[in-house]
Amino acid sequence: MLESRRTVGDVGEKELLRYLRARVPQGPGVLVGIGDDAAVVETSASTLVTTDSLVEGVHFRREWSPPRLLGRKALSVNLSDVAAMGGLPRHAIVSLCLPAETPMAFFEGLYDGLLERAAETGVSLVGGNLSATDGPLTITVALLGQAERPLVRSGARAGDRILVTGHLGAAAQGLKLLAQGARLDAEGLLSAAGGWTESSSEALTHCLRAQLDPSPPLAFARAVVEQDLAHGAMDLSDGLSGDLEEMCRDSALRATVNAAAVPVDPHAAGFERAKGGDAFSLALHGGEDYQLLLAVAPDRVEAVRDVAVVWDLPVTVIGEFAAGSGIGLVRDGGVLPLPARSHQHFRK
């Protein structure tokens, strides 16, 4: 254990690497782990590869996220991509760009979270890279997975029902609550209510966790693939409106969404109602839900529901794919085009 008052600059790259080598277990399927020029892992005939970064000031703030939860999320956003392909996550490498003044306690907390989340999902950390930076702390994870029959975005067919897992809008609500001063501690427990009362604590914890510690439906997605229940899938990371637009374009189809069916997160909705608003827009455009969008033939919808029950996961039919392009939102008897207002990097 390194003294937690020191910074990574006090400790230096070589000692940090030794710390990681001693700490990270050599998991299953790892032939050469951390410490060599490259890792060597067991793979099957086809391998999923994805990468995602969390950049300080863009994706997180250190004062809003305990390092343990940040480590968990850095892996989870990649797990979501593997879930969307119906894959089994296997091996991860982590690239950290750290300012020299980063406290060792932060570094250790980050790895607590990464390793814990990896253990929960059967992932082995097999290596990575540490670099100094003069800028924001950046965590980039590359994740390898297994998928014999990957679910792609372009697989949807006309007539398929559009299904979403979970409830939408909680992560975006969590972000609003963080801005209001609500906080989770390193254990994921509520440590500040941001002006809300005691009676909101369950809802606060729920929305903050959705934002800070998302949990993509990996096992459910795997079961859907194993039973061949979906034609295509995509994860809901940028927001339903933009993500569904992508899926429509890639599948060369039009989507019709029934507004009343969109599963708005009830806790997120409660916070909006308390302020006289509604959470529908958060559910449509908020993003970061890390749930799944699925294209399912009508005669398979019940089977998907059966699988979801096993994993205690809500699934909702929100509309259907048809020939054409664009998204139509059916609301109050009329159909309006749904503009994509999801998060897009670089554009202000």
Next chain:
Amino acid sequence: MLESRRTVGDVGEKELLRYLRARVPQGPGVLVGIGDDAAVVETSASTLVTTDSLVEGVHFRREWSPPRLLGRKALSVNLSDVAAMGGLPRHAIVSLCLPAETPMAFFEGLYDGLLERAAETGVSLVGGNLSATDGPLTITVALLGQAERPLVRSGARAGDRILVTGHLGAAAQGLKLLAQGARLDAEGLLSAAGGWTESSSEALTHCLRAQLDPSPPLAFARAVVEQDLAHGAMDLSDGLSGDLEEMCRDSALRATVNAAAVPVDPHAAGFERAKGGDAFSLALHGGEDYQLLLAVAPDRVEAVRDVAVVWDLPVTVIGEFAAGSGIGLVRDGGVLPLPARSHQHFRK
């Protein structure tokens, strides 16, 4: 082709991703390429995985490196890790963290270099991630490769000869020359001499290319593995002194290095001589040569030389491994301990 006067912030993430999808060819062994939640690639029973980042202000300066060369180097530093394992590089994913004001011309130049280097080495770009950042531009590549019998750092045996490929110190000299104002253009041709005369142009180009566009000996390393000629290997990225120290520790051996045998780069040496110095320290501690350190049984050294001739690559026996620990430098008849003074992140 996007207008090159615009910035990535003008263009936005979705259009950048469409640009990349249209531009990046779907290479061999790619089942699902750029644009889905994850890529799907063909793999064999064991897969090499490595990652390395180039961080602006730490690993490069935009005024010193044309974007095309930066793109090449971002892949090459990862190719070096695969070479050190004796592997065949196959698939790469690229995570870019870009300030919104990054010119599109820079973005396109970076991908010119990445794609060109990928094509040269048989690598397919299969995906990645784009993120905004308020801080330094950061390029993180994760590279997958194939290696049936990977060469590891811990494989050296007592009695093995220590071999290095290429000449050492040119990349470190290149860095000094950049600081003096010498420059390469996007084609890798000399565009500024930094105060040196016409007669130095070949040497300038050589050292600047070693720094800005390194070329790890991939094919040589692959042949060494195929003929089972080495017990262990490691790449020379941080500098001979520090890298050899790592290899000694991992192999639980001592190294004795003959100072007179260290293959100091002749061009790097010429620049030092002109200033009344010598380049031995650059060769020992300078780093970024992206050459290989090999542990080879005495009766295999000639066979390694034969392979090197095929690839027109100098290889030099600089010493040997023995029982014990640490590194002894034999110089002027005496043996002195060689302190590791290589580059280490975070420590100033």
